[in-house]
Amino acid sequence: MDSGSKTDAIAFEFPPYLRIYKNGRAKRTQEVEFIPPSIDLVTGVSSKDVVIEPETGLSARLYLPKVKDRLSKLPLLIYFHGGGFCTESAFSPLYHPYVDSLVAEAKVVAISVNYRRAPEHPLPMCYEDSWTSLKWVVSQSKEEAWLKDNVDFTRVFLAGDSAGANIAHNMAVRAGCSALNGLKINGLVLIHPHFAGVEPFKSEIGNFGVKIAGNLWRAVYPLTTGLDDPFVNPDKDPNFSRLGCKRVLVCIAEKDIFRDRGQFYCENLRKSRWDGKVEFMEAEGENHVFHLYNPTCKRAKDLMKCVVSFINTSE
Template structure:
């Protein structure tokens, strides 16, 4: 719909999205889309793949620079981007650049999921798209060239930041409850995860961030039961202890308003009866997704080292 037909605003959530009564959707944070490429600075190659022809679900595959004699196949990292479930993209310059760097540093193959976003596609579609991408990996293990030739399917990881970390967590919970044709997930990396709850915790008592985040959640998931929905509050999920991996890395930033929820998740996972090991790390003095907005900083480099170490431990 042409923006000239805009009328009154019915939902306003800067810097993410604004929705008008006539149905026009304005993404306040504009997202540019760039094609896959060979990145000369890292030696990483990328290409786009279609996960589901009917829905248009797609993803971007990344392949690191390969040694002439590749003796061992490489871990696979399935990455889910953030953006409040409604902005950003696996194909944006921000995430394309980050995945190039991460793939080069960690020497892994990566699949960055282009899930469908709200409000055109309300949740739980993003969860289902990400699950479908994981299933696609299992179905293509002997078909897709880069997967077949270079991936060690005994070393599969999921990771995401912000809303993408939320999605990654929920996908791995589902993997603990449903079969993946024998494929196992080794670990889960959650960077500044987007979780909330009805009852405020920590700094939420004074900054009221949980109320603002709850407003966004109600918009992107209109069928939700609210801020204690297990999708957004893992503490209320009876399947938390069935998380389908044995290792988790939770990363928070000291000045991030979601910081206390990350710590809360770490504590609740430890107490849940889940049979695995969870690690916690905090970047002092940093804000939400600082590693994306300031990737050359010392703290961003330290976070990259932690993630790389986790993927190869």
């Protein structure tokens, strides 16, 4: 076949994970391994998978910590994995161990959402899947045993990293605009959030990684209005100040291409009409989602302690 044919012409590459051709065909160069749910022998955390929407295959993984002499119900953590909206899953070797450890450390029940990925399911599908997952939690609060018997639905936290942090933010905004009866979101945890903007600033200027991230956004969301789309640039969202919680923790990494956007997010949130508290943490000398690849390093442990403290602080 002629390399210049429409079939072979490449529209976008996200190495080493994904190649999108101009005719719309997508090729995944690395498939994500599936890690089954289990009872972790080290942490004592139990996990199981649930189907949220049978007709679309939308699913999630539930986590239940091992807690001795528990006198009250536990907070609920709703987690959204990263991966540029197009790679990874809630069931991968990168995310299953991380959420398992977070559940053990924070003593929370968790649901890790396995939203459908682009480009097969272009954005805004991941946002719709995530919102459906939140509504499922509400609908199952008196049905699903792990939720009904163990969760305090007045203590709910949304969290995610990278693209997942972007999703978590957008879910918090949507919750602030469309109340989820029976679910009170106490806090939002954004780890190395994937945000952008048309006008580059600070370390973004001339940064090739930032350019790739911008091209990735357009590839996973073909109908986007661009890098000032409110989904990826919260500063352009008229509902930004309606964030549906009173506490936000933003964690950035010094060498991350999204570092300055995360800091900008904090500054804008503090200046907005939102009536809440913003907390901030920076990991010096580290890169994007370093804690997933090196979870035993000191700064990854510091990050874990910060997130756990945020969740366990009553305000």
